[in-house]
Every structure is written in C-alpha cells, then in structure tokens.
Amino acid sequence: MFADSIGHARHMSVAPNGVVYVNTWSGKYYGNDKPHIGGFLVALRDTTKDGRADQIVRFGDSVQSGGAGGTGIALYRGNLYAEANDKVVRYRVGPTEVAPSGSKEIVVQGLPLTGDHPMHPFAIDSAGGLYIDLGSATNACQLKNRIASSPGHRPCTELETRGGIWRYDANQTGQRFSPKQRYATGIRNADGFAVEGSGKGLYATQHGRDQLAENWPRLYQPQVGASQPAEELLQVEEGGDYGWPECYFDTAQAKLVLAPEYGGNGGKEVGICANKRGPLAYYPAHWAPLALALTAGTEFPSRYAGGIFIAFHGSWNRAPFPQGGYNVVFQPMSGGKPSGQFEIFADGFAGGTKDPGKAEHRPAGLAFGPDGSLYISDDVRGRIWRVSYRGSAAVASRSRAESTSAPAVSQGGQSVKPVEPPEGINPNAGESPAGATPLPPPPPVPSGASGVTPAMLALGDSVYHGLAGGATCVGCHGADAMGTPLAPDLTDKEWLWTDGSLRSIEQTIARGVPAPKKHTGVMPPMGGAHLSQPQLHAVAAYVYALSQGGGK
Numbered sequence: 001m002f003a004d005s006i007g008h009a010r011h012m013s014v015a016p017n018g019v020v021y022v023n024t025w026s027g028k029y030y031g032n033d034k035p036h037i038g039g040f041l042v043a044l045r046d047t048t049k050d051g052r053a054d055q056i057v058r059f060g061d062s063v064q065s066g067g068a069g070g071t072g073i074a075l076y077r078g079n080l081y082a083e084a085n086d087k088v089v090r091y092r093v094g095p096t097e098v099a100p101s102g103s104k105e106i107v108v109q110g111l112p113l114t115g116d117h118p119m120h121p122f123a124i125d126s127a128g129g130l131y132i133d134l135g136s137a138t139n140a141c142q143l144k145n146r147i148a149s150s151p152g153h154r155p156c157t158e159l160e161t162r163g164g165i166w167r168y169d170a171n172q173t174g175q176r177f178s179p180k181q182r183y184a185t186g187i188r189n190a191d192g193f194a195v196e197g198s199g200k201g202l203y204a205t206q207h208g209r210d211q212l213a214e215n216w217p218r219l220y221q222p223q224v225g226a227s228q229p230a231e232e233l234l235q236v237e238e239g240g241d242y243g244w245p246e247c248y249f250d251t252a253q254a255k256l257v258l259a260p261e262y263g264g265n266g267g268k269e270v271g272i273c274a275n276k277r278g279p280l281a282y283y284p285a286h287w288a289p290l291a292l293a294l295t296a297g298t299e300f301p302s303r304y305a306g307g308i309f310i311a312f313h314g315s316w317n318r319a320p321f322p323q324g325g326y327n328v329v330f331q332p333m334s335g336g337k338p339s340g341q342f343e344i345f346a347d348g349f350a351g352g353t354k355d356p357g358k359a360e361h362r363p364a365g366l367a368f369g370p371d372g373s374l375y376i377s378d379d380v381r382g383r384i385w386r387v388s389y390r391g392s393a394a395v396a397s398r399s400r401a402e403s404t405s406a407p408a409v410s411q412g413g414q415s416v417k418p419v420e421p422p423e424g425i426n427p428n429a430g431e432s433p434a435g436a437t438p439l440p441p442p443p444p445v446p447s448g449a450s451g452v453t454p455a456m457l458a459l460g461d462s463v464y465h466g467l468a469g470g471a472t473c474v475g476c477h478g479a480d481a482m483g484t485p486l487a488p489d490l491t492d493k494e495w496l497w498t499d500g501s502l503r504s505i506e507q508t509i510a511r512g513v514p515a516p517k518k519h520t521g522v523m524p525p526m527g528g529a530h531l532s533q534p535q536l537h538a539v540a541a542y543v544y545a546l547s548q549g550g551g552k
C-alpha cells in the first residue's frame, strides 16, 4: 500500500523523479459524499524509500473554488495536465517541485458534462496530440435512454459531440470544445487510454453497452444480457468508426453485430457493422475497463515486456448473475498486437462481494513509475498500491499467472473460442443470485399494511432479485437494497421520489425516474422490465416492507 484515503482516486501519472500525481473526483458517482478537504489533485512522494508515500500535497481546484475534480491526468514536457470539471488545465511543475507552485492555464474548455458518461480521461502523444474521451450521454442512443423497446435515433446526432475521441493540441492554451476536432467515433466510453510505445498511436478501451436483455427481453435471455456484449481493446485510428451505437461486439461470435435499437435481431444480423472497426482483443461483458497502462521499465519479468495492463472497475448489470471484473488484467502483446490470452494479474480488490455498492475497492487508475513498478488506484476508498517485482526474471517467466478462457482476436475478429465470463455461465446461477452470499428471508409483513401477505413479499423478493419478471433492481440498488453509486438506498426512509406509502412506491417503480436527483443515469419504468401487475405490486410491497425496517 503506497497511500490510502486520498479521495476518489482516478487516473495517475508518475514523473521521472518518482512523484505520483493523481486526479480525484467527486459528485453523483460517489453519492455526492463530502469531498476531501483541499485540492482535487494530489502529489505523492516516497522520500524515505519504504514503499509508502510520506509527502502528500493536495493542489488545484477545491470545492471552495468551484471544483469537482476529474479523471484524466498526464505529464507532458514539464507540465501536468488534468481534467477539472469541463476543462483540461495544465500546471508547470518545476524540476524540484512536488506540487506546482504556479497557477493553472486552460488548455481546453467547454467539454460536455451531462448524461451517462461525464468523465474525460485523456492521453497525450509525443507530438503533443491531446486525445480526450467524450463518452456517450446515453446507453445506446435510444429515443428514450435505457427504456425498453425504445428505438435508436437515426441518425444518432449525439455522435457529433459524444461517443468518440477528440483531438486537441497540448502545446496550446485557450482551445474550446467543438464537434470539429473529432478524431475517432463510435466509441461509447474510452475510459482506458494509452499512447503506443512508439509515442504515436493510441490504444483505448470500449465500454460495451448495457441492458440488452432488460431493454429487449424478446430478443435476449437474461443470461445473454449478462454475458454480452464484450468490453474491447481498440487501436484508435484517425477517422475510425468503432460501431457504437449501431453495433456491439458479440462475445460468442467474436464479431460486431447489429444492435436491437438499429434493427438487430438478437445478434444474427450484421448489416452496416461489417464496415465498422472491431477490437484488437476483447474481454467479458460489463467488467468496465477504466484504465490502461503499457508495461514500462525493466523491473517486471520479461514476459510482461510490451504488454498492456487493464484496470476493470467491475460490473453492475450482470445481475442477477454474479458480478465480474474488479480486477487488473494483463494482455500480452507483441509488435503492437495481442499475442495471447489475457490473464488476471491482480484480484481481490472488491473484498467479499463483487457488487458496486459493496466492493471495498475498485481499480480505477494504472501507471508505471520510472523504476518499472506499477501503481494501481482505487476510487472507493482512495487507496493506491505499488506493485514491484523482486526476484529472478528467469524464474518468473516460467510461472504463468491464472489464465482465463477468453482469447485475443486479430483485427477483423476471426475467432476461435467464445468468451465466457470467468465464473462461467451457470444456468442455475439465478437460483442463488447473490452468488456465495445466501439471501436473507423476505421481510415480515409490516404492521398496518393492509393487503400485504407473506406470499406477496416472497414474490416481491424474487422480482427484486431478478428471479421473476426479469428486472435488475439489485444491479442498481444493491442486493440488500441499501444503495450503490448508481441508485439510492431503499431501506432508509429518506425518499427522493415517493412519500413512503405503498401506493407511491408502486407508482414510482411503474414510472421509473427519468431525471434522477442525486444519481447519473436513469431508472427505466419497472426497472427496465415488463412486470405483470401482481409482480409490480409485490415488488412495491417488498420495498415498502424493507423501508419499514423488515430487511435489517
């Protein structure tokens, strides 16, 4: 452990003198919790060489100066670049400074901050090309975001300002965001970014879309929704179109197929996707790749040379099947192309439960230090680990890390073997949806709730946990309904939308929440499912009973 509790730590960059710079974030993604005192940027240095940062300096915008922090950060020619709200700013860092003493300059401003993906990770290449991810505002460019059976906008005009990578000049200040500087398109959210080893050329990750089964239950079984589509590693080229929103990458067929919003029929039709660019390699669905780092230095054994590390933040919408990700993966590469299967490099970040509301830590950033050790950041509790290697390279090259069954594919996606989630696709998994953790019995009937029966609460319990009706309440509100970063606690009697009565809880579930007050994303009507009247009534009664103290 290099540092702990530094805030919601996102991406990192390490200076040649070993100072680690971290951007931290705040806001809806973290339930609007109280941000750290001081600036959102953090400089960390280990002056005593004991593997722990002993000098920790916060700088940049704070809550008081109107800041909310950000994700993106990079060092380039003596300047530290960082995402700050709608801007990328830079600070001159003198060779002997830890935190910059000067004031910031605005490099780009006016970046969109709305919708599902308001973060702006970026990378800077050796020529000063500043590549900024502008993730999509929506899940699949539907007329109604995340609402069952809502078709896609034709054309998807959102692509003019979102769902792609924009290129600016890191050497210039005072630039403004506009649709004109779009560099590549069809990328739903490229959180992970790395410049290729040559200093030119980009790798980025693609977060595959959500809710195939929830929004298109006639075309996709719930287990297909949990295991489709793939997360992707892309080689980003100028003018490239990587397929969002019309296409998604099918893990079983290893190719881009037409999305249901654009006339797809459950993965059989390819249509225009034949002309879109596929990934270099792909990974299990919904793992949420949040950071990329190319192996640097010579500290790690030679088998890691030239490879890519990917931090997976972890899934929410595999429910009711077990969640996945919450790990750091190694992708072997040779000559810029995948040269083997990916491996889990580091796991266990989540602790006992892989669930967005329960995970103790979630990998969010990766960076190599000048000595070749790897830093991993966590945006739940603000921990940073430093992974170093001591030992003989010859020994290490023989011991393989745990390997998964998913293959890397060549460009164009001629494949081989379907990707399966590492936990496998267990047809019976729904019978114990929380995985290893047995679920508590349904709550008792609250006193004074007329018409609520134990049988109704048992049905409501099943609906809530995705065992009946196909809704994924657990994915957003958590297995124990005590909330996740995506949706509020339903057990605490602090209501945002209902007055706490059974009737108004039922109305809210039926209508959904198109414009949440404290969370990003939306709650689709009935949680995105087609619940029957008895199922709707039962799940409302279940939530009502939990709020009356029955669940704890």
Ligand code: HEC
Residues within 6 Å of the ligand: 463, 464, 471, 472, 473, 474, 475, 476, 477, 486, 487, 488, 490, 494, 495, 496, 497, 498, 505, 508, 509, 513, 515, 516, 517, 518, 519, 520, 521, 522, 523, 524, 526, 527, 528, 539, 540, 543
């Ligand atoms: C895609 C994520 C998502 C899913 C799936 C989902 N919800 Fe929600 N839910 C939300 C969000 C977001 C809100 C609004 C929070 C806000 O306003 O900040 C919400 C609000 C609610 C509320 C009102 C809470 C209040 O404070 O007034 C209830 C009740 C509720 N959800 C129940 C359910 C049930 C039951 C299901 C399953 C049938 C479900 N939700 C599925 C995201 C989700």
